[in-house]
Structures are given as C-alpha cells and as structure tokens.
Amino acid sequence: MTTTKLALVTGANKGIGYATARQLAGRGMTVLVGARDADRGGAAVAALRDGGADAHPVALEVTDPESVAAAAKHVAQEYGRLDVLVxxxxxxxxxxxxxxSETTLATLREVYETNVFAVVTVTNAFLPLLRRSPAGRIVNVSSEVGSITTMTDPESFLWPLTSVPYPSSKSALNMVTAMYAKELRDTPILVNAANPGYCATDLNGNSGYRSAEQGAEVSVHLATLPADGPSGLLWGHLAADDSSGALPW
Ligand SMILES: NC(=O)c1ccc[n+]([C@@H]2O[C@H](COP(=O)([O-])OP(=O)(O)OC[C@H]3O[C@@H](n4cnc5c(N)ncnc54)[C@H](OP(=O)(O)O)[C@@H]3O)[C@@H](O)[C@H]2O)c1
Structure with missing residues (x-):
C-alpha cells in the first residue's frame, strides 16, 4: 500500500499523457500508466522508471467497459484508493x-466512444476510489476547439475550423466535466477540463507549436490544485498571449 499520492493517466504511453505521467512522478506521485497496448505501456513504464519515476503499467482500453472494470478492480486491490485521475x-x-455536411455517423460514433463515453465509463469506475482520497482530482483533457464561444467567434484563430466530430466531442466533454463538478461540489474532489494548447504529438502529425511537456503542465496544474482550488472550469493555454487561465465554454 503506497503512502505517496497515486495518479492514473489514461493514454499515458505517449504524447501529452506520457509527459503528464512523467511530471506527476517528478512531483513525488506514484503514477499508473494507462495503456491499451501492453508493449507500448511497458516501454513507457520502463522509460519513466529510467528517469526515476515510481511508475506502474495498467492495461486500459478506455472504450471497453470490461477493460475499465478490470483496471479499477486492480487498482482497488493493489492500492485501495486513487488521488488523481487524468x-x-x-x-x-x-x-x-x-x-x-460530410460527417459520417461512423466517424462521429468512433470519436465520441473515446473522447466522451469512455470518460464517463472510466470516471464512474474509479470514482469510488477517488472518494477514498482526502483530495481527489479529476482532469478531463479537453481542448479549446470544444469552446463554442471561441469556435463561433469570427475574430478567433479557430474560426476557420468546421469539423464536427472532434470539436463537438470536446464540447460534450466540457459539459460532462461541469456536471461532475456540480455533483461532487460538496466533496474534496475537484473536477476540471484542461486545454493543453496546440502541442506537437502524433494526434496532429506533430504539427503543434507547443511541446507535449508544455501541454502536460496544464493537466499537472489541475491535478495538483489546493483544497480551495476551482472546480468545473475549462482551464489552460490562452493562445492570445501565451499565458494560462480559464477559457470560456
Ligand atoms: N496535441 C494537441 O495539440 C492537443 C490539443 C488539445 C487537446 N489534446 C488532447 O490531449 C489528449 C492527448 O492527446 P495527444 O496529443 O497526446 O495525442 P497522442 O500522442 O495521439 O496520444 C493519445 C493517447 O491516447 C491513447 N488512446 C487513444 N485511444 C485510446 C483508447 N481507446 N484506449 C486507451 N488509450 C487510448 C493513445 O494510445 P495508443 O498509442 O495505443 O494509440 C495515446 O497513448 C487527447 O485527449 C487530445 O484530444 C491534444
């Protein structure tokens, strides 16, 4: 049974998730590296351990309820609680x-399965363990493209984007975040959505102008909020002046 803080990051084998696990470990947390592929997860854990992290693999295909249930059972048996869920x-x-007008139902369903439905599945599976933490934190990694305010502003740098599946999935994730924050408002658990900014990862063919490490700093900030920190925010990179703060829904 670990006495250090315990964090689970889903999709932690690469990109922003890997950098988040690395940074949380750097803050003294034990990190559970969620990965759907055992080899990719194992390689990430080995690299994190090489860097001094207390990292452990957790098999987790977030769209598979059986995989999610098995992961939650494993964490319950091994650790008995969870402090941070990213x-x-x-x-x-x-x-x-x-x-x-070109959007297909198949694409919409595929994106929502991972970006929205799976977040509810994973959160509900791990919520009993987060309730056992004195200071539970839930970070839902969203995006500014989920902000209806920004996406409908002709002056915004995001105005040219018209895609439905990914942006609308992040809008839905923002609402999911707000509703969990509302349900949990009288508990120590803080729930926020993160905007990493446009980061160079495989997600975008490494075209982002920020690094995965910079994007991860946003998740780490929200994962380590003090007891009187905010809940129910979309918070993170502000492109206008390259600072950090709350974004409009
Ligand atoms: N990069 C950006 O500019 C940017 C901006 C805003 C928001 N975000 C958000 O940041 C988060 C991380 O993205 P990233 O840029 O780091 O992308 P990435 O490098 O493509 O990493 C995505 C991670 O998610 C995992 N994953 C995908 N589907 C999964 C599933 N069904 N079950 C388990 N794991 C799954 C991937 O695993 P595999 O390796 O097995 O595929 C990988 O570990 C995402 O939520 C993304 O929407 C990114």
Whole structure:
C-alpha cells in the first residue's frame, strides 16, 4: 500500500499523457500508466522508471467497459484508493474536407466512444476510489476547439475550423466535466477540463507549436490544485498571449 499520492493517466504511453505521467512522478506521485497496448505501456513504464519515476503499467482500453472494470478492480486491490485521475486518452478523426455536411455517423460514433463515453465509463469506475482520497482530482483533457464561444467567434484563430466530430466531442466533454463538478461540489474532489494548447504529438502529425511537456503542465496544474482550488472550469493555454487561465465554454 503506497503512502505517496497515486495518479492514473489514461493514454499515458505517449504524447501529452506520457509527459503528464512523467511530471506527476517528478512531483513525488506514484503514477499508473494507462495503456491499451501492453508493449507500448511497458516501454513507457520502463522509460519513466529510467528517469526515476515510481511508475506502474495498467492495461486500459478506455472504450471497453470490461477493460475499465478490470483496471479499477486492480487498482482497488493493489492500492485501495486513487488521488488523481487524468482522462487523457483521446482521438481525432474527420471525413472528407472536415465539413459538417460530410460527417459520417461512423466517424462521429468512433470519436465520441473515446473522447466522451469512455470518460464517463472510466470516471464512474474509479470514482469510488477517488472518494477514498482526502483530495481527489479529476482532469478531463479537453481542448479549446470544444469552446463554442471561441469556435463561433469570427475574430478567433479557430474560426476557420468546421469539423464536427472532434470539436463537438470536446464540447460534450466540457459539459460532462461541469456536471461532475456540480455533483461532487460538496466533496474534496475537484473536477476540471484542461486545454493543453496546440502541442506537437502524433494526434496532429506533430504539427503543434507547443511541446507535449508544455501541454502536460496544464493537466499537472489541475491535478495538483489546493483544497480551495476551482472546480468545473475549462482551464489552460490562452493562445492570445501565451499565458494560462480559464477559457470560456
Ligand atoms: N496535441 C494537441 O495539440 C492537443 C490539443 C488539445 C487537446 N489534446 C488532447 O490531449 C489528449 C492527448 O492527446 P495527444 O496529443 O497526446 O495525442 P497522442 O500522442 O495521439 O496520444 C493519445 C493517447 O491516447 C491513447 N488512446 C487513444 N485511444 C485510446 C483508447 N481507446 N484506449 C486507451 N488509450 C487510448 C493513445 O494510445 P495508443 O498509442 O495505443 O494509440 C495515446 O497513448 C487527447 O485527449 C487530445 O484530444 C491534444
């Protein structure tokens, strides 16, 4: 039974999730590296341990309720609680020229399975363990493209984007975040959505202008909020002046 804080990051074998696990370990936490592929997860854990992290693999395909239940059972048996859950796993898909009129139901369903439905499945599976923490934190890795305010502002740098599946999945995730924050408002558990900013990862062919490490700093900030920290925010990178703060829904 560990006495250090225990954090689970989904999709932690690469990208922002890996950097988040590395940074949380750097803050003294024991990190559970959620990965759907045992080899990729094992390689990430080995690299994290090489860097001095107390890292452990957790088999976790977030869209498979049986995998999620097995992961929660494993953490319950091994550790008995969870302090930080970072719902980081996410995918991007689009059809044709990414116009709403070209969107297929298959793509929409695929993206929502990972970016929305799985977050509810994982959160509900781990909530009993988070309730056993004196200071539970849930971070849902969202995006500014989920902000309806920003996406409908002609002055915004995101105005040219028209795709439905990924942006709308993050809008739904923002609402999921707000509703969990409301349900849990009288508990020590703080629930927030993170905007990492545009980071160079496999998700976007490494085209982002920020690093995965910079994106991870946003999740780490929300995962380590003090007891009087905010809950129910979309918080993170502000592109206008390259600072950090709350974003409009
Ligand atoms: N990069 C950006 O600019 C940016 C901006 C805003 C928000 N975000 C968000 O940040 C999060 C991390 O993205 P990233 O940029 O780091 O992308 P990434 O490098 O592609 O990493 C995504 C991670 O999620 C995992 N994953 C995907 N589907 C999964 C599933 N069904 N079950 C378990 N794991 C799954 C992937 O595992 P595999 O290796 O097995 O595929 C991988 O570990 C996502 O939620 C994304 O939407 C990214």
């Amino acid at each position: 719902n980081n796993a996410g995918i991007v898909r689009a059809d044709g020229s990414a116009l709403p």
